[in-house]
Amino acid sequence: MSATRAADDVREMDFDPVTRVAGALSFQASVDVGGGRVLDASALATLFRGYEVILEGRDPRDAIFVSSRACGVSGGGHATASALACEMAFGIQPPPMGIVARNLMAALECLYDHPTSLFTRIGPDYSEPVVRETNPELWERALQTAAPGRGTHGFELIADIMTALTRFSGKLYTEALHRGRRAREAYVLIGGKYPHPQTLAPGGISSTIDTQDMNVMLMRVTEFFDYSKKVVAVWDDVVDFFLEAEPRFREVGAGPASFIDLGQWDDPYAYDGTFETATAWAQRRWSTPGAIVDGRLRTTDVQQVNMGVEEFVDHSFYESWTSQAPRLRSDPAGNPLSAYHPSNKETIPQPGQTDPARKYSWCTAPRWDRQPMETGAPARLWMTALARKLPHRSFMEPTGSGLRLAVPQAWLPTAELEWRAPRHWGALERNRAHAYALAQATLVAYENLVLGLDLMRRGGPDAGVFTHYKIPKGVSHGTGLWGGTRGYTSHHMTLESQVIESYQILGPSTFTMSPRDGQGNPGPCEAAVVATPLLSTANPERCIDVLRAIRSFNPSMSCATH
């Protein structure tokens, strides 16, 4: 970061680029280094490619593969959301095995993404070199502290974990790279390649799934039984250590626990591709859709979630589109839609000077019920835990305040993990939630493998993976509502004469990394940065806690701006 001295000890700092996040993100902040406070922060998304505009005027059969490429981190999530939008517009639904295969891909994507995020992006901020440089007293303490989870992860001391988190050379770092590859090896068996799978199709999937694919996927997924126990134990130890050593760490990246998610992993016998029945089928997903505001559950109705979304561009490099009559005044179920709803949005880019008082980001400011919302794997846990809508599943059970996960025996014995919604929400708890989300995704992958094997055993039409379609000739709309690896992913498509008339994409990091809205409310990450105290005793100017706060959101900026 570069720093210029301003009045007293207040400095204007440019974290440009914020490294170890996916994509082009920069933060401009006013930091009172002496006082250990951040006075102001602006999140700059510094990239615009115009995917929505490029999709306009194309054949809808291009939508899946083009929109996937908006984001290399969660291309599979976008491809799936796009397939769902096509299915709604075409009036079709895939056979159960097609849905199971998609679920598997979505879960395997998590098995790649969560460890990669936890250990190559977030982990180094808690590693030996960084802790020794910023808080040497914590390093001394870590050397004296036995790791409670050593029976699971094998590290004797907290300091050993910190050493293992070191960039490139640390054992946990390199293991995450390896595990990420193992998960992707399974993924490409049915996805073809990663990122940007080549098998998603409107009406299902084009994968040819045989016993060999199922066997190899099963072997890969069972590796994650032990690995996810280990990852949870590591992050439980790291997070608890920091919070016990200095309770103010809970203020790093603090936020109001407001979340939005669309849920993912469809029930193969519930999803039917229609908007009117979406409330019912979306609630049968392995992770529940919904909205939580200030830690309290507001809805689990995916239609209500969709209806409440609006995008604002007061501080973004776009022109407003609301002078025109909205395309849709209501959704297919009759719920009214705002002129700011993505279905009604037009993408009108207008690059210009970066000025936090005016326009400063290529990210729009999406809000739900006019409030900034967090998205991501943690939102998936929160929603599923609080909603208790999860249908009976073999390995997980929401408690209303947490989520119980029974991870089967492999080399390590069966583990009964329970993620509990924390009272104080911040960077460390986000990281912990990510670790538990890995265990959750592992169990979803396993359960879908079991389901898939059963469908193959029974044969018949349910074991098919694809349904034929015809592209309708008139006007039709499709909304793809999907959770995605990194959370909320919605695609909004309007077809006219078999051509895409309008295509809008809203990704998870558009929510978290959003700039201020018209009312001046900062985006979730901007607010979390301002809430962050500078707790480094040796090198506060490095603002490591600001970076910890930003990275805990695990943003994907290419997806955010598209």
Place this chain on the structure above:
Amino acid sequence: MTYDPSPFGGKLRTVPYAGAVFGADYPVGLGGLGGSPDGPLNEVHVFWIAGMSCDGCSIAATGATNPSVEDLLLGRVPNLPKVILHHPVLNPGAGTELTRPMKKAVEGNLGAPYVVVLEGSVPDDQAFPTELGYFSAMGAGGFDPDSETDQPNRVTDWLWKLAPGAAAYVAIGTCATWGGIPAAAGNITGSMSLTDFLGKDYRSALGVPVVNVPGCSPVGDNFTETVAAVLLFLQNLAPLPKFDELGRPAWLFEETVHRHCPKAGYYEEGVFAEQEGDNECLVEIGCWGPVVQCNIVERGAINGMGGCMVAGGACIGCTMPGFPDKYSPFYKAPPGSFISGGLTKINGGAIRRLRRMSMKSGNREALWDSVGEVPSGWADDKGKPSAFDKTNAFFYKKLQYRGSVHQGKRNKKQPLPASRDILRQKGIDHNQGTDVLGDRVRTR
């Protein structure tokens, strides 16, 4: 020891900033570039820059295993220089900790050789003045040391400023190599490929035009292998890797993906998938593999596994300069397939039937031919060849063993094993066996 730099159309040039001369008169090693004057290269800086990108190429690169990214970064491959990577997604420090060495390179003060890798296409940002903003930016504070601007630095400025001093410029992924989707019809950013941006005459400090490793996303190993091959060449340990007329690694991209496709055999026999999920050749559901240069089905997508058609995904030409528009709409049969596929159905239909005849014989032990039955409990296979089969086999074997030993005749003389069908000889009724599975097996 000499080598011919002529593929690049002339002498390798002097290397600015590092102080060493690397030309036809100094063919051994890369003297002075991080190593001793006549010794090997010890370290090389790599500036990884993301333009109009989705980060998918970075993700793909971390999937590589031959070598892996960490192998390169930790200097774990013998004789390869250690790669000092400056990458926005992997770098330890933020902001100027990442951009400071890049600025030094721009100023010519890095003191070590550097390679620039671009992921993502290049927007037309240079067409408008800085005050009007950007489509793609990284780093802040301008390029002038006295600059006090707080505006983001445009990626396009980095790209042209780093170009003259770069030892090599590598474009990874289809956006950087050919423009890709950000440059597709209807785009409003004026995006283009790196080669379009730098122009036909661009040569790196070592006299190399832009190296292009395409794919959306590319195979990670294609990238790391190319990097390793070039580095081994620079160490004077391997031949100069062969690049084709578009700067692609020729050994990776000179073949069509169809030639190595596991489903190509279906094409040969004229059998095609009728819908998504079918196992046969995917051409009629929209696969462009026969006319696309790519190696993903041979190499696999990651660690030898997967690959589009291997998994049942139709090729949409994502490694090609014409991607995406020349392959759109996806999931529609390419027009050329009506002729080639139609002819193949006639030709391949005949071939397929002949092959089934050979397979019918090959699926018999010689012993079964002798006793005239197939003792398999799996199917009611009488194993009695028809007169047609016999005649066919007679002439086929004649041809097959001509000029060699007729194994068929030898097999006929082979005595039958005495303990054949032992259970029946011992009088055991195998229909009365123990019910080991019991209730666990349900009848369907």
